[in-house]
Amino acid sequence: MGVVAEALVWLTDAANWSGTAGIPNRVYEHVRISVFTVMCAAALAIPVGMAIGHTGKGRFLVVTLSNVGRAIPSFAILGLALPIAIKLNLGLGFWPTFIALFALAIPPILTNTYIGVAGVDRDLVEAARGMGMGNRQILRRLEMRLAAPVVMVGLRTASVEVVATATLAAIVAGGGLGRYIIDGFAVRDDARILGGAILVAILAIFTELFMGGVERLARPRTSS
Amino acid sequence: MGEPHIRLVDVVKQFPNSQSLAVDHLNLEIEEGETAVLVGPSGCGKTTTMKMINRLVEPTSGQIYVDGRDVMEQDPVQLRRGIGYVIQTIGLMPHRTIAQNIATVPELLGWEDSRVKSRVTELAGMLELSIELLSRYPSELSGGQRQRVGVARALAADPPVMLMDEPFGAVDPIVRARLQDQFLDIQDRLRKTIVFVTHDIDEAIKMADRIAILNVGGILEQYDSPKEILRNPANDFVREFLGSERGLKRLALIKVSEIEVEEGPVVAPGEPVQKAFEVMESSGSTWTSVVEDGELLGWVDRQALEGKARVSDAPAQKFSAFVTADSSLREALDSLITSETQVAAVVWEGQRYRGVLNLERISREILA
Numbered sequence: 001m002g003v004v005a006e007a008l009v010w011l012t013d014a015a016n017w018s019g020t021a022g023i024p025n026r027v028y029e030h031v032r033i034s035v036f037t038v039m040c041a042a043a044l045a046i047p048v049g050m051a052i053g054h055t056g057k058g059r060f061l062v063v064t065l066s067n068v069g070r071a072i073p074s075f076a077i078l079g080l081a082l083p084i085a086i087k088l089n090l091g092l093g094f095w096p097t098f099i100a101l102f103a104l105a106i107p108p109i110l111t112n113t114y115i116g117v118a119g120v121d122r123d124l125v126e127a128a129r130g131m132g133m134g135n136r137q138i139l140r141r142l143e144m145r146l147a148a149p150v151v152m153v154g155l156r157t158a159s160v161e162v163v164a165t166a167t168l169a170a171i172v173a174g175g176g177l178g179r180y181i182i183d184g185f186a187v188r189d190d191a192r193i194l195g196g197a198i199l200v201a202i203l204a205i206f207t208e209l210f211m212g213g214v215e216r217l218a219r220p221r222t223s224s
Numbered sequence: 225m226g227e228p229h230i231r232l233v234d235v236v237k238q239f240p241n242s243q244s245l246a247v248d249h250l251n252l253e254i255e256e257g258e259t260a261v262l263v264g265p266s267g268c269g270k271t272t273t274m275k276m277i278n279r280l281v282e283p284t285s286g287q288i289y290v291d292g293r294d295v296m297e298q299d300p301v302q303l304r305r306g307i308g309y310v311i312q313t314i315g316l317m318p319h320r321t322i323a324q325n326i327a328t329v330p331e332l333l334g335w336e337d338s339r340v341k342s343r344v345t346e347l348a349g350m351l352e353l354s355i356e357l358l359s360r361y362p363s364e365l366s367g368g369q370r371q372r373v374g375v376a377r378a379l380a381a382d383p384p385v386m387l388m389d390e391p392f393g394a395v396d397p398i399v400r401a402r403l404q405d406q407f408l409d410i411q412d413r414l415r416k417t418i419v420f421v422t423h424d425i426d427e428a429i430k431m432a433d434r435i436a437i438l439n440v441g442g443i444l445e446q447y448d449s450p451k452e453i454l455r456n457p458a459n460d461f462v463r464e465f466l467g468s469e470r471g472l473k474r475l476a477l478i479k480v481s482e483i484e485v486e487e488g489p490v491v492a493p494g495e496p497v498q499k500a501f502e503v504m505e506s507s508g509s510t511w512t513s514v515v516e517d518g519e520l521l522g523w524v525d526r527q528a529l530e531g532k533a534r535v536s537d538a539p540a541q542k543f544s545a546f547v548t549a550d551s552s553l554r555e556a557l558d559s560l561i562t563s564e565t566q567v568a569a570v571v572w573e574g575q576r577y578r579g580v581l582n583l584e585r586i587s588r589e590i591l592a
Contacts, residue, residue, distance in 0.1 A: 222363055
């Protein structure tokens, strides 16, 4: 029997669909840390990106952060985050992974938010200001609305990267779908490795499609 | 006249990182209901000057008063809501319908929905925007329609002051002329105090009650009515900026009703031919107008009257050139030089005879 067929057998084995080590629970763990991380990253990166895009101050920060963020592999951040998490008594698993994924999610969200807001036609902003809109109104009614699709692209990129990379959690004794891959390696169970990899891939594709849909909803209407 | 509606006192603007001044000790007074056009080459500070009035740009020194109040002592956001603002690129919000765009300032001011709605409909009528357009989005409109929406939006909360930065700049000349005429009509009724920026001297002459001609570095070269500037340019810069055809441009601003026209030779149709000959004799011409109870019937010449008893026995010829009280002298000149007689009959409403106009009379006006 080939390894693909073995993987399919593994995926359809009822024994793998229940309990703590079962697929539903691992998917849940995987999604939980991914959603939590992206939400935290968005909560920080969107307001900062908007402020920088609106005022034009701090562009340097965006460029540097996104370049550095892309240059350092998540694996290295995980290596750095582990001793920090241990020192802070946050334990293994969740928090070290969170730090690594958070660092991964920030650059795309921050960069896209900045680009989206800064890319709003300056004449449009000036006309709005000239009519008596305050900074907050310009941000809320104009820049946020028009930047929304670009911000959503950043969120989509971040989400897909985070879902794919959350696999690393297993290295630091965390949960999620990475467990199948790491444990499969440990016991030389190729079916389990491939089964886990297939599940991660499916989840990442699903995330991509889902966020694409959200992105379309966020696009402001500009024709009747 | 009391306090001018807008007053600039010794206004200076120097941008950071710039050695030279953008606006140099500018003094300007704009009366209520007047259209003041700021015109000049690029770098003359005309747009900067305009933007200092609603504080989009803050002056380096000097004071600006709107309605007698120093703009620097007012909240900029509140100040701007009371001043209409139109820019060349218009800046309509692409994600809002035309109605929503027009309603921008009334909404900021917290008007009730029903009041906003009726105001939007009223403005659509005023600017000849059809009602169906109101539910469309800016990307679905033509350039000329968008410019009109821009003007409607600036007028929405009925501000006493309007700032307009090349508001008709982004459309072709035919549409521009139509928008200008339409706006002049509206301004005739509304009498807003308008600061209008353009680089086009012909647009300035057409739109302005007074023109401020600015030179590079924000120096005011002349501030006067279009007629006066054309008649008497302050210096070589102004003369050069006005361009060629200065005389013709000025004629375009003078209406026939504003000048005295000669009555010319006139007889009634019932009078004897002898009387017509006397009239021609005394005016040194070979023809005479035929007027009955103030209505112009035409003209007859000596040849046609020969051997006749009364003036009415000879058929009156139609004048080939006609001008009315509302015609400009430029139009009058055009009909004169394209007619055979080189004399135009001047008529008031209908065919009420007023007199005659010839080239000599018009050239006297050019030289005045």
